[in-house]
Amino acid sequence: MLMQGLLAGTQVVFARLYGKLVYGSYLSALAVLEVLYRGGTGGADKAMLRYVAAARAADDPDAVRSAIGTGLRLNLLVAGIFGVGLAVAAPWIAAAVGERGLAPALRVLAPLPLFTGAVWVLIQASLAARNTRANFWVRGLAEPTMLLVAGVVAWAMGAGLRGLATAHIVAAGAALALAIVVVRRVLRPEETEHVLRAPTLPGFTRFSLPIAASEMLNAIVQRADILILTSVRGVGAAALFGAGDLMTRAIANIRYAFDSIVAGVLSETLQLGELERLKYNLRLATRWVVTVAAPIAVTLVVLRKELLGLLFGPTYLSAATAVIALSISHFTNAALGLTGWVLVVAGSSRLVLLNNLISALFNVPVAYLLIRRFGVAGAGLATLATTLLFQGLIVAEVAALRRLHPLGLALLKPLGAAAAALAAELAVQAALPSVWSRLVAVAASGAVAYGAALIALGLPPEERQLFERIVRRRRR
DSSP states (O other): OHHHHHHHHHHHHHHHHHHHHHHHHHHHHHHHHHHHHHHHTTTHHHHIIIIIHHHHHTTOHHHHHHHHHHHHHHHHHHHHHHHHHHHHHHHHHHHHTTOTTHHHHHHHTTTHHHHHHHHHHHHHHHHHTTOOHHIIIIIIIIHHHHHHHHHHHHHHTTOOHHHHHHHHHHHHHHHHHHHHHHHHHHSOHHHHTTGGGSOOOTTHHHHHHHHHHHHHHHHHHHHHHHHHHHHHHOHHHHHHHHHHHHHHHHHHHHHHHHHHHHHHHHHHHHHTTOHHHHHHHHHHHHHHHHHHHHHHHHHHHHTHHHHHHHHTOGGGGGGHHHHHHHHHHHHHHHHHGGGHHHHHHTTOHHHHHHHHHHHHHHHHHHHHHHHHHHTHHHHHHHHHHHHHHHHHHHHHHHHHHHSOOSOOGGGHHHHHHHHHHHHHHHHHHHHOOSHHHHHHHHHHHHHHHHHHHHHHHOOOHHHHHHHHHHHHHHHO
């Protein structure tokens, strides 16, 4: 959550400092790179959550070392190929999206799949080993902070798009160096000794490569809208959509904070055959995510125009309609997204690939048609439709294959409380003329209404026990 907050703040700063045209081009370049670095891991980051967690549960340090070594070598091979390919194909990619000025920036960013992929593999290995400190220090604090500092320094030196890309790659390289140091300290010595020379883990690559293809398709689904906007409506429209997407990602960030932790727990539970515990953990984590994400989604929808104007400037207000669709999309992703980990830890990597393929085949033509007709708002609608399709497929498959799903009657309480918060915020917003007074009063009234409604509806036993434990500690 800290990482996502700092990254969001960094993007706001970049949008303000570099202007809409450079910022829109930067987002378009990152959209291309995200497809490559998501697949550049070779799926090894997700494999860490399956194989390292299972090896730890079996108390087998050699298997942990083999998993990490196999994953790093796979990332080196796949990301290296992608980086060289990007450096060669940069002019053609830039021409395809209608922005030939992207080519130099894409070449500068060519090592990013290797740097980012290696960081992800190392951090996910530490999370699978039930250690969260490396994730906090590297991805939560250092990585976004170094990107912000590098970008601001580049701007102070008069840099444009190419300078911003250089700042990004320097920050990514520094994050990788830090990740190597930190992860070596949090894992056991026998799990990291001569890790690159460790024997290849049987079945690892066969599981990972479909995951890598799935991640690339998923990135295409998430970033096709920006690339199509750039080619059809220009980099200015891409900047508008990027601002709306960045603002509403705060909703889904709650789920991302749970992802790797929940995946490790589900992997261990499935390995031990404790299916009832797996079902309980999935529903509990889903309820916690919904409880936190629901009031954020409501507040962002109500204050969308105020936040766009204050964060990005008045020229970004035309993204307000897209923010509604994006908020619903990210809330759906938050509420149902943890279910996909059941497929991953169960080894159903080909089914994950199929889901992403179906979503990509749906998203690209739908996004193109809606963007041509509705512009930025059409991109938001395409994102929402694809999210509903993708998450619906996963929930249906897990229900059919494992006889479980993340939904329960307890979810009605946070959803009902969110409805009460929405009513309170809309009433307060209509009564106040000043932007700053609306921001403060709407957020405060929504929080009070949401908390009061939750208490009135009755907290579930786990939340009540947690609250009582906090009260006892405060009293001591």
